[in-house]
Amino acid sequence: MPTQPEQQPPESAPDGGGRYGEAAFRPQQAGEDARIDLGALAYDEITLARLTRLGAGPGWRCLDLGAGTGTVARQLLRRARVASVLAVDRDTRFLTSRPLPGLTAVEADITDPDFDPGRFALVHARFVLMHLRPRLEVAKLASLVAPGGVLVLGDAVDLTTASAPVTPYTRAMRAMWQALRDTIGTDVSWVPQYPQLLRAAGLRSVAAEIHVPPLLPGSPISRFWAETWDRVRAAMVATELVDDAAIDEAIRYLDSPDCAGLSPGLITAWGRQPEAVAA
Template sequence: MTTAPRGGAPGEGRYGEAVFPPERAGEGERIDFGALAYDDITMARFRALGVGPGWRCLDVGAGTGTVSRRLLDEAGVTGVLAVDRDVRFLVERPVTGLDVIEADVTDPDFDPGRFRLVHARFVLMHLPERDRVIRRLAELVEPGGLLVLSDAVDLTSDRAPGTPYATVMRAMWQALGETIGTDVSQVPAYPQLLRGAGLVPVAAEIHVPPLLAGSPISRFWADTWERSRAPMLATGLVDDAAVDAAIRYLGSDECAALSAGMLTAWGRKPGESP
């Protein structure tokens, strides 16, 4: 991002290259742990916004496709176009109504059509072109349709208790900033960015999943730390012993910490749906 978290320099790599390569064994399972923690919240927001039959949807950075498939199975939408820079997890599980394209949302020529729902989760926080991409995604929403964006908010501030979890989370955010440019510091500005993109009304909410031993979110963070261990060590903020201690802490009843939250912001395109 333009400003890396905790003062680090913006990274020059990209998600899926410097860290979290999709070809690494178990990467799909790591993504699915995150889906187990957040998909119900995403689907509840879709239902509250009226997403349902007759809607054509675009799912950007669709990952393993859990949200895309639930839109079809539970919301009963007409169709979903799932987009990712690497679609190996999407094509492994084809379903009726799900179309898949391999594309880069930051490409100026990215133009898959117009949709009643455009959704991206845990995508924009990794992109240096975030503001431009939000404006572009807003252009892909048809009149009367919705843009729904979700990204992480860091709750391990300098005033948070000094737990093994907080120590390693701070190192992780700095490491991801330095390697791939991840920046969650501007996520609270999403409602204003959506309004600036011409959407009205806009609103937002935050969900913080509980960190319980063996829970999907705890397993997601433990796996994420293992897969980003090298860049975390390179920050100098932690060593192997600190990472190992934090993983044990997550898996124990001693854990007393706040996970990163998921901020979801949404806005509607003025006009009437076709």
């Protein structure tokens, strides 16, 4: 059991009160599934490699939270050969449109106090907690992990602001982070605390790693950021950190050989639920 109270992620600053999928990144908007899949192309290989190293494989029942278009869930089934994946999202249209044996899609709000889908050998959430309102306690997710199972959390760490040189790209990224915080409450400032939060939730063998995909002209991650800026363009302009011309300049910069910068990284942190003690 943890020896001290679990640290809590900070409350969001006052903002517009919206939510992911409603105030921004609406699934019914044309091309939203393609935008999500660009992010998957940038990060899925590193995610699947970590999940399989942690043991995900035949016989495992898995829970994928905020499953999006289901790319991680499908790769767990096809490549890791897990027994089943329960894929949860507040909107499952991209999951149900691409059925696969072993994949069950459930429409649910994981911040609902009554959300309790059972216990799983693997509980995974990537690019989910950073967007949630209200914040979800890591201990709640740890409670969904079966004895001996693992909880794996992945979220963004911002390498594009603070001391980064000012370029068209970093100006756009600063505006994007502010716009997302203002509109849907996105907060990546607490993501580096994940290892401590996992340990405080009672998990063992806690560790973490970071992956930063290269910004290259035409690469999936560069196209992902360009698409993302287009979808939150009005909110970015509202921050008064950029205007439309500056966003267009940043998009051109991403596709230019002159682009030099770091993409936000993916921190993946994990911990294992202790095995049940025999009576």
